[in-house]
Amino acid sequence: MAVDEISAAPKGVANTKLITERTNGIPNEEILDSESLQAGVHKAEMLRKGWTRQGLIITFTGLFLATLVNNLGDYSIQVYVPYATSSFKQHSAMSAARVVGNITRIAAYPIIAKLGDVFGRAEMFILSILFQAIGSAIYAACKNVSQYIAGGIFEAIGSTGFSLTQQVFVADVTNLIDRAVWSTLPDSLTVIPALYLGTEIAERMLENSQWRWGYGMWAIIQPVCSVLLIGAMLYYQRRAPGRKTPSELLGWEDAKSWWKRIYNLVWVQLDGFGAVLLLLGLSLFLVPLSLTGSGNSDDWHKASFIAMLVLGVVMFIAFIAWDTWLAKKPFIPYRMIRNRTVAAACLLGALDFFHYSVFSVFFTSYLQVAGHYSAGPATRIDNSLRVAFQVAGIFAAYFMKFTRRSQIWVFTGVPLSVLGMGVLLYLVDMGDGKVGNEAAFVTAKSLIGIGRGFYQTASQVSVQAKVSRGEVSVVTAVFFASMSIGGAIGTSVAGAVWRSTLPKKLTEHLPAEFKNQSEAIFGSIVVAQKYEVGTAVRDAIDTSYRQSQRLLGIAALAALAPMLIIMFFLEDVPLNEQTTLAQSEEVVSKEDEKDKVSK
DSSP states (O other): OOHHHHHTSOTTSOOHHHHOOEETTEEHHHHSOGGGSOHHHHHHHHHHHHOOHHHHHHHHHHHHHHHHHHHHHHHHHHHHHHHHHHHTTOTTHHHHHHHHHHHHHHHHHHHHHHHHHHHOHHHHHHHHHHHHHHHHHHHHHOOSHHHHHHHHHHHHHHHHHHHHHHHHHHHHHOOHHHHHHHHHHHHHHHHHHHHHHHHHHHHHHHHHSOHHHHHHTHHHHHHHTTHHHHHHHHHHHHTOTTOOOHHHHHTOOTTSOHHHHHHIIIIIISOHHHHHHHHHHHHHHHHHHHTOSGGGGGGGGOHHHHHHHHHHHHHHHHHHHIIIIIOSSOSSOHHHHHSHHHHHHHHHHHHHHHHHHHHHTTHHHHHHHTSOOOHHHHHHHHHHHHHHHHHHHHHHHHHHHHHOOSHHHHHHHHHHHHHHHHHHHHHHOOBTTBOOOHHHHHHHHHHHHHHHHHHHHHHHHHHHHTSOGGGHHHHHHHHHHHHHHHHHHHHHHHHHHHHHHHHHHHHHHSOGGGGGGHHHHHHOHHHHHTSOTTSHHHHHHHHHHHHHHHHHHHHHHHHHTTHHHHGGGSOOOOOOSSSOHHHHHHHHHHHHHHHHHHO
16 A cells, blocks of 8 residues: 555545455444454554544654664664674673573563553553663673673563564554555665664774664664654554543453452463463573583583473473463464464474574674674675565565465565575585675575565465454464574574584684684684684684584575475465455354344
8 A cells, every 4th residue: 555545535534445444345343343352452443443644644654763763773783792792702602692582582472462452552662662772771781691681681572572563553554455565664665774874883883982882872762763653653542432441441340359450461361371381491492502512512411401401392382282272362372373374374484584593693703704894794794685575575565465465475485585595505615715705695695585575575464364353463473473483493503503513613723823712712703803814823713614604504504495395385365455354254254144044
């Protein structure tokens, strides 16, 4: 849907195509039983009736501005990561930090989705931006890796909440035909300026100040630039027709005691027990795995280490059993992931993000050491995938809008991703000490990004189409959480491989007089870069980095290959002017029942 469709609406009334689509002549609001919806979903439905043309324009303007600043902060912060961990002499701790961040995202997606369904979209934007600001402040003040990881937890919750709430908000106000376009526009239009401006800002900060200030400034900039978005949403949310108090929406009658209200919110509405089981299971299994390596390989024989891994698996199995049979409102509804399209889309996302994480954790470090790039260009090469993904997503969205089909774009995207990773694997170590040039790396990364843009855009709309209006938030969260699960496992594998491989390679290749420096070189890219290019010691370091990164590339390509089969399990979803296909099916079934009664 183009912007002029919004402006074409009658004065004071939101575009009916955008806000209140009709199915066989029956308005959506008559189909939905608002009393059965959770509080936040009810707010969203009431808000659909209260939007004006001016309100939508202001809100989307605020959304674009907040997204631009969010991406600027994200790209600039990525430049600082290896320097922050290296300052603590623990460069390889990047993998553990990313594992914790990914586990946090996995747990945060369904929790934020449920909180959004209970409290509202504007409230989730506020919470997300607050957590991002706190994360940036902790990053800026951290004294060790533990505090750095703590900052990553807050940042992961904040960025997860912002991206998920952004997608759910767009799904609230668009139909299936236009949803892909509006889901991709905010990021797609801001990604290129954000990438180049963000990395330039970061490079200048490293040259003229320090990485701490680079983190800290975003704690102020992001909240300030989000005022327009939050203010507009709160204003129109408050004036929406049929608005109820939170107590009414949550079913908190005056007669109920406070502890029963908390029980209803935490145990029933948010499935707190399921969330704890999932978080503990993933943490106990993945964090120890990411910390293994040649320096602590004896851990595999320790009873405590084995106990953590086994307990992690048991907790995860308990979570599946709880959510399948016992939870009243499951953290991850089993019937959703049992759907063929939802399951296939989630599996595609998990494998893709496993490939991305296992290869990318140390890729910018590899580029700076073995490729001899500075921090900014190395980060831009790595993020060329994200730029290509966002741009390709726009094209995929418009292709879907005009073809009104989703499956063909999955069939186009997955093979492109596999091809791009194959080229990237070759460029990492071309033999005789050669690596790909910047243009070659960007091309390979862009192929993967274009493929992801096509398949992921189509997959997201497909899974949203297969559920009811009240479940769009949760199924979107499940879809994103599956990617984080794949990313968490990939990051754990990357950490284990890097810690096991690089120290051995350094010991093997370093000249005899420098072998005692291998631990310091392994612990900091600053130390690795201080040796002059062309010397025997630097050649040994470069060779070690190339060989270690090549192993991660092989693991990444092996993860992508099964996607060529899984993609055939996605159904070809027809896109129409409804918000979900399940809505259309509900209407049809109701009409069939009426026909039977009349007969």
